[in-house]
Amino acid sequence: MADERLSSAGGMDVGVVVTVRLIRSFEQRNFRPVVFQQVSLEQTAQDFMRSVRDDIVSRPGLPPPFRKYGYDTMKIIHQAHGAKTNELVMSLDDDENLILQDDQTLRAAGVANETEVGFFRKEDYIFYKANPKSTW
Secondary structure, three states, X not given: OHHXXXXXXXXXXXXXXXXXXXXXXXXXXXXXXXXXXXXOOOOEHHHHHHHHHHHHOXXXXXXXXXXXXXXXXXXXXEOOOOOOOOOXXXXXXXXXXXXXXXXXXXXXHOOOOOEEEEEEOHHHHHHHHHOOOOOO
């Protein structure tokens, strides 16, 4: 099912576990983590985003506002055994290196096993980065 879509068809690539943090609102700290297993690091970021969008539409236990949101950008939040940010939703630093480029493979972008990535609408991120205040 979903796992098959997220791994390569050839089976040569060993899939990894990636946690995707669906970020609905930076200001209200409204996000949901969703774990994806058997993710191929050889697929492009654009293909992975498409697979995640397809999966969350019908994922049980995920509230409807998260299923229908216009996610368009991914950014690495945390990698296994690395330092975590003090930001509650996502770090606002190092966008050049951490935002995944559409045509880049996940491996080339720095995604590895047990990496956590944020999935959000870029317009919301730019607005929040310009004025990083929480409403609660």
